[in-house]
Amino acid sequence: MGKVLAVCKSEKKGTQKINIESGFFKEGFGLEGDAHGGDWHRQVSLISGDKIRAFNEKGAGVLPGAFGENIIVEGIDFRELPVGTRLTCGEVILEMTQIGKECHTHCQIYQKVGDCIMPREGVFARVLHSGTIAVGDEMEIAAGLEKMSLRAAVITLSDKGAAGEREDKSGPAIAGRLKEAGYEVIEEILIPDEEALLKKELIRLCDQRFPHLILTTGGTGFAPRDMTPEATLAVADKEAQGVAEAIRYASMQITRKAMLSRGRAVIRKKTLIVNLPGSPKACMESMDAFMNTIEHGLELLQGIGGECGSPVN
Incomplete structure (x- = not known):
């Protein structure tokens, strides 16, 4: 008090x-x-x-x-x-x-x-x-008030989107999916494919706003300006390889081109950051691979929830 x-x-x-x-x-x-x-x-x-x-x-x-x-x-x-x-x-x-x-x-x-x-x-x-x-x-x-919802942020990487030359559909689609799943989306950000700018936004969010989950979209391919994985790794405390592997495995069942995605999943402090592809369809398919499982991992990051091998009552 x-x-x-x-x-x-x-x-x-x-x-x-x-x-x-x-x-x-x-x-x-x-x-x-x-x-x-x-x-x-x-x-x-x-x-x-x-x-x-x-x-x-x-x-x-x-x-x-x-x-x-x-x-x-x-x-x-x-x-x-x-x-x-x-x-x-x-x-x-x-x-x-x-x-x-x-x-x-x-x-x-x-x-x-x-x-x-x-x-x-x-x-x-x-x-x-x-x-x-x-x-x-x-x-x-306060204690005993309404349970806090999981918090998430969405970052879209797109040169044309940030310049107003193309409508961003992936970011809103991801945010909508998160809200449907019960997340509170605290920020939706649209920035150009700039590595330094993405690192700055990831650090600000993780160190000041502490979302449980950050999903990025775009910048994961082979193009010269696709630097999202590099920026993500640069701010990471450790990797969460299983999430990225699950996304690629699931996507490979749909298209062999999924092998060209370089997306990463990492942890900074108590936030999980996951790179998603750039198209709305690919984003939804990627989220299918982890949305039903990820909440358990987010609870463990916060120091709550049981071990993965605990029996389910």
Whole structure:
């Protein structure tokens, strides 16, 4: 259990937030009147008061809102909680959606003391139920609420698609299939066949948004710009060869050209990344090979579920 130390708001982006001590958090938006509210996954930012106190002991002297945070809470180390954790504060229910953030430009705090804790200690959440949060309120890590769905992201690699020269049909088809299977699709991304760009997106998703599954489509063949497997291997902690082998085996029963696919399946942190071919038909055929089995593997990645050889009750 934690205690709210500050509720901070800024009415314009690019301006420092100030402690308003009490605010209304609106479902599907965030803190009412805050410039960073909206229909997206980073509606509310939170940081631990304990982390700010330790930072100020270095001589930083930061005030509430200086890191761009909406809520400061003492007694909860948000950085240690997994994405998907639900927090309650009075009537308000928040769900964590991202841990940390990429720092594009060094802020005034960094310029002063050579460090800033928000990129590594701050977390973000969306508002699931509206209500007021005020200084002194107690915040709890929720238990017994609706079971969190598996989270997935879809990345389409296509030069023509990213340039608007061709409609992307594979990405939406994959996302639709995932949703039908009960997944929450947190992001659908369309980018050109650029190895560096794909690596950047995979790292961002795995290290900040923590989906259980990422499916890529495109860039797995023999063409000079087909670099999806190389980018995927570059960010991997380890391979999941069986998934890629199952896809190729199943596809070979349909067409011998499946042997030309170089798609990989790897694990980064607690996320499984699987490369799929570029066409919608081939994507669906590939998903047929693993969709009924993969959930068990995703549970094992999260540290839940039994061993593969456990008897089924």
